[in-house]
Amino acid sequence: MSTTTTESRKLYFRLLRYVRPYLAAFIISIIFMVLLGLSDAAVPALLKPLFDGGFIEKDLDSLQQTLVLLVLLFLIRGISHVVSTGTMGWVSGKIVLDIRKQMFAHLLDMPTRYYDTNATGNTLSKITFNVNQVTQAATRTLTILIRDTVTALGLLAVALYLNWQLTIAILVAFPPVVIVAQLFARRMRSFSHAHQDKTGDMTHVLEESMRGHKVVKVFGGKKYENKRFFNVANKVRQFQQKVLLAGAANVAVVELITSVVLCSIVYIGTLQAIDQGQTAGHLISFFAALGLMISPIKRLASAMQPLQRGLAAAESIFKLIDEEREKDNGTQALARSEGVLALENVSFSYSSDKAPALHQISFTAAAGETIALVGQSGSGKSTIASLLPRFYDPTSGHIFLDGHDLRDLRLADLRKQISYVSQDVVLFNDTIRANISYGSDTQADEAQIIAAAKAAHAWEFIQEMPQQLNTLVGENGIQLSGGQRQRIAIARALLKNAPLLILDEATSALDSRSESLVQEAIENLRHGRTTIIIAHRLSTVENADRILVLDQGHLVEQGSHTELLALDGRYAALYGNLQ
Structure with a gap:
């Protein structure tokens, strides 16, 4: 296991500690995420009886039952989506509040030397900007990982049931996808660090210019301050663009690998269905499971972008939280001094x-x-x-x-x-x-x-x-x-x-x-x-x-x-x- 992966895991588990006070809501959210993922996987399973029983065999009872099941399925999907989104959003907001509260309390305990050597704007950026990035990793990314992993596994189970030989062949795509994701993860973490640092610099320039606005006006510093702000804001834009491009390239490569594998499977599966005389519903259901698998895999690949941004932000936040507090080793009490x-x-x-x-x-x-x-x-x-x-x-x-x-x-x-x-x-x-x-x-x-x-x-x-x-x-x-x-x-x-x-x-x-x-x-x-x-x-x-x-x-x-x-x-x- 690489050092980067080990550090990422440690960071993520440390972030999840903030979930403990809200574990009940978090578990409820996960349960409904799993239901949402399973409901996605259930759609292609219902396509076989819908086509074979309703359209080919003309069985109206089978058609009615399948349609009722589809309506119930989408009702469950709707409820699951609302509950999982609402509870995870509540947990996310609480985590943001708790981290900011801890950071602020820690800042009040910091020694004066910290303020002597750290720009105010950079510290403010950690509390305002970086914390929001962290919650993307702690909650939103987790939502994608749980829901889409369940969906992908559910669809994989349906595909295995319908045609296990071809489904096993699909698994060949996963090792390249994992390797690509890890390569892009390192790049995105590096760019995210730089983006957050430059955002802190931008906040610092803003804070200085606003605090010293009278000096800026009297000494004609508007042109200089505009140039200074543009330079740092442009750096923020450049690194943000690099993060976006790295994330987009990651998704594109994963999609390409997946599509090549799936298209190959579709071709082989069609030939196999013709030879073995499989029904249209069987074939449509199998191909639907494969096709629906693309979206969750794509979302899982794109989840690396907010995950790496969040982990990079978490590193800077925990670095602040882990800063040594003002030393208070004294044990003697003093109610009222004489003043000597x-x-x-x-x-x-x-x-x-x-x-x-x-x-x-x-x-x-x-x-x-x-x-x-x-x-x-x-x-x-x-x-x-x-x-x-x-x-x-x-x-x-x-x-x-x-x-x-x-x-x-x-x-x-x-x-x-x-x-x-x-x-x-x-x-x-x-x-x-x-x-x-x-x-x-x-x-x-x-x-x-x-x-x-x-x-x-x-x-x-x-x-x-x-x-x-x-x-x-x-x-x-x-x-x-x-x-x-x-x-x-x-x-x-x-x-x-x-x-x-x-x-x-x-x-x-x-x-x-x-x-x-x-x-x-x-x-x-x-x-x-x-x-x-x-x-x-x-x-x-x-x-x-x-x-x-x-x-x-x-x-x-x-x-x-x-x-x-x-x-x-x-x-x-x-x-x-x-x-």
């Missing part, structure tokens, strides 16, 4: 081929203390902020919260202790109420939400909106100004009431009026919390208890604003450049 934070000789590198982003960083933040991280871009400020919620783990060294190594804490417990407000505020396309109370373990009541909004200086503009807290903010808060989005994010952090606060450039992109309001909101937010502030505007960190100056991943100075100015070192130079 300590870094001991922390070093970190984003990858082995890049220079370290942090070198032997050590500092301690007491409960309720405000620590500001300042320095040029690339100095390691945001890297420290990313290590605290364990988006990444230090390459070496340790980070402690209340004396607990962060890696010993359960991730959920650790992240309960942290609120995060960044320059790039993330708001969801939902109401202001939902965005402020987002992720709350307990359902916040309206009084708590309003109190948080007031403390964040957001209530004043929320009241002016037509639906107030029930106002939809649009995609990523597009209906709000930058300052309003920041204040919603601060209200969210206030409502969470976590003991450790991270502010990453929270005021860097605001006008003076918005900055003033946001700064007041931040002062309310900082009260009673250990706060890590990252800022380019040094004027926003003058009141910090301690300022840490970073340079290319090294901690070069620390102290209060006054102490650092008196040192006349790196901080004083940075501060002087901004005056």
Whole structure:
């Protein structure tokens, strides 16, 4: 057995595991598929009594009985078709839902490094496009395989009964058909992989162009984006065409082999019937069985196309599902932290081929203390902020919260202790109420939400909106100004009431009026919390208890604003450049 066949079998059986919760409906569907296949095979069996008894022997009773049986046969066919199609469609829809649910849940558990190295569009394509391809393999193709295999075997049984010598000769056609199908299957799997990858690339280009539409317009990038999209969309078309041609060629070759064999059998069978004096009904019934066998064999051959597309999609989906989850090996619980934070000789590198982003960083933040991280871009400020919620783990060294190594804490417990407000505020396309109370373990009541909004200086503009807290903010808060989005994010952090606060450039992109309001909101937010502030505007960190100056991943100075100015070192130079 070839490696490709073995892998395909493993993939298919893994797909069929998703059928288990719906096994009853699946079995019902298979039963009616078998009935449908047998009803197809029963048609030529009824042709012999119809022609011999009704037309040749003029037996009206035989004719009436055969016609009644034909009507009943087509009634059974109709019922079987409706039930098998309906139940298999229901199972297929459930499988799509379950796979997408599993993929989405897995994505939420993926480490940050996954998002650093994988294009969003390609991941979206797997969930939207590839899953539908998989269900073709798991359900629709299975329908063809069961129904048409039963039909072909039933017709073969009828043909064996009528003329076993010639029927055995037909079996000579099967080995070439199987060999051809396997050859084309490999080609279709390869083309299907490429087609799905290029579809992911196309989704990525779409997502980038839509997200950056303002930059595209201002910088005259329409021609470039049109060309970029055309190139990738054309690649999708080309590989789709290759899949279709490979599938069509497969069917054509199988049909040719089958037709040559059947035509030879028809000729030999006619000569045999003349010599042996067989009845017309016998001959018509035998030839009908052979002729009707072509369609199911053709469909079985064409089933390779969606099967290989589905299996190729399944490989990409299971590759995503099998990606290693975010490591959560901690066992210690932490209900409410005091906010004592300590870094001991922390070093970190984003990858082995890049220079370290942090070198032997050590500092301690007491409960309720405000620590500001300042320095040029690339100095390691945001890297420290990313290590605290364990988006990444230090390459070496340790980070402690209340004396607990962060890696010993359960991730959920650790992240309960942290609120995060960044320059790039993330708001969801939902109401202001939902965005402020987002992720709350307990359902916040309206009084708590309003109190948080007031403390964040957001209530004043929320009241002016037509639906107030029930106002939809649009995609990523597009209906709000930058300052309003920041204040919603601060209200969210206030409502969470976590003991450790991270502010990453929270005021860097605001006008003076918005900055003033946001700064007041931040002062309310900082009260009673250990706060890590990252800022380019040094004027926003003058009141910090301690300022840490970073340079290319090294901690070069620390102290209060006054102490650092008196040192006349790196901080004083940075501060002087901004005056």
